[in-house]
Amino acid sequence: MKRILTYVKYIGLIGLIAFLFAFTSTRNEKRKIEGVEIEFIEEQNPYINELTVNKLLIQNQVGVTNVGKEILVLNNVEKGLDAHKMIEDSDVYLTVSGQLKARIKQRTPIARVNAVVPFYVDVTGNTMPLSDNYSAHVPLVSNVSEREVSEVFPLLRKIQEDEFLKKHVVSVYQNNIGNYLLGLRVYDFEVVFGKIESLNSKVKNFKAFYQKALKDKSLGKYKKVSLQFRNQVVCTIK
Template sequence: MLRKIKIKRGVYFVAGAILLFVLIGFVSKKQMDKPFSEVYIDIDYSQGNYFIHENDIRKLINALGNEVLTGSFAGDINLRNIETKIEKHPFVKEAEVFRDLRGNIKAKIKQKKPIARIINNGGFGAYITDAGEVIPLSDNYTARVVLVKIPSSKKYKVSIEEDEQGKGLFEMVSYLEASKFWKAQIAEISMDKRGEMILYPQVTRQYIEFGKAEDIETKFSKLHIFYTKILPEKGWNTYEKVNVKYKDQIVCE
C-alpha cells in the first residue's frame, strides 16, 4: 500500500513538472511572437557621471537612431548582439538587455568610473578608470576628478599600467579615490618622466614634492602632520612648498 502511494506521488510530481515546462514553453513562444513596440533604457547615474545619454544608446542599437527596431517581432531580435554593441561604447562598463512579458526590450547600462584625468602638452587627454583603463574624454560631460599632467612623450592607449610610471600613477590616484579627505584636498598632480610627482592642493598655497609612488600611505601621514600641526602653529602662508620624499622627514621651505 505504501509503495503504491509513493508511486502515485512520483507520477504526480513528474506530470506536474512536465506541465510546468509546457507552460513555460508556451509563455516563452507567445512572448517571442509578440510584435516589438518599445526599447526602455535604464542608465545608472548613481556615481554622478553623465557620459552617456539615452539617445546615445538608441543610436548604437539602430544606426538611424529614430524608430528603434519598430516592426520586428521579439523573437527576431538578437539580444546578445545588442548587448555587444552597447558594451563597445567606451564609457559603458556593463550592459544587460532582456525582454519583458509584453515583448518590449529593456537595457540596463552601467557606466565606467573615472578617477583621474590625464593630459600632456602634446594635446593628449584621457580619463583613467577605477580599473586602470584609459578611456577618451567626453563631449557630453566633464568628470570632477584629479587632473594629472604627464610628460609629452606619454600617450597611454589602453591601460595606464603600460609602464612603471603609469603603474605608480594608478596606485597614487587609486589611493586618493579611496580617501575622502585626500580626494577633496588634492586638485592636481604633475608627474615627470621618472615618475616623480608634485601635488597641488585645492586650498593652501604650498605645493607638495611627493616623489615617486612609493610608501604612499606613510607620505600622506606626514602630510597630515604638516596640515594639522605645523601649519596651524607656523601660519598657513609661511611656506611655499613641503617635501615628503625623504624617510622620516618633512622638509618645509
C-alpha cells in the same frame, strides 16, 4: 477500465498543456518590441546619454522597436553596449509585455590626463575618452603618457579613495626626474610626493603635517613640502 480512462485523461491534459505552451511561445516570439527603457544605475554623472544608448541599440539601421523577438539576440546587444568606451557593464532583457530594458553602468573616471589627446583614467586603471556630455571634476595629471598610467594609477586611486586627498588635491605632475608633485586646491605650496611608493606612510605624514600647520596657522608661509624622505616631512619657507 476506470484506470485506463484516468491515464487517457492524464495524457490528454499533458498534451493540452504542451499545446498551449507552444502556442503561447510562438505568439510571444512573433510579437514586436513594444518600447525601450534605459536605466543608468549607481546614480553616476551623465558621461553617456540615452540618445547614445539608443543609437547603440540600433541594428542594421532598424530600431529595436521594429525587430521581432525571434531575431533579437540579447547577448549581441549587450556586447555592442559593453564595447562602448563609456560603459563598464550592461544588462539587457525583455519583459513579458515586450519591452526591451537596458540597465547601464558607466565607467568612473578618477583623473584627467592632459595629453595631446586628453583622456580619463577610470577606477580600474584603464583609459577612457572625454565625454561630450559631462566634464568630470577630477585631478588633472600632466607630463604623464598613456603608457605611464599604470605607474601613477596607485597614487590616483589613493587620492580618489582618501577623503582628505580627494578634497585638497587638484593636480598631479611628473617632473623631469620622475618625481610626482601634487597641487592643492587652496594653498599654493608644492607637495613633492616623490616616487610611487610607501603611499600610506607618505599620506599619513602629510596629514599630520597639515593638521599641525593648520593649527599653527602657518600653511601660508611654505613654498614646498617634501614627502620623499622616510618618516619625515621637509618644508621650504617662501
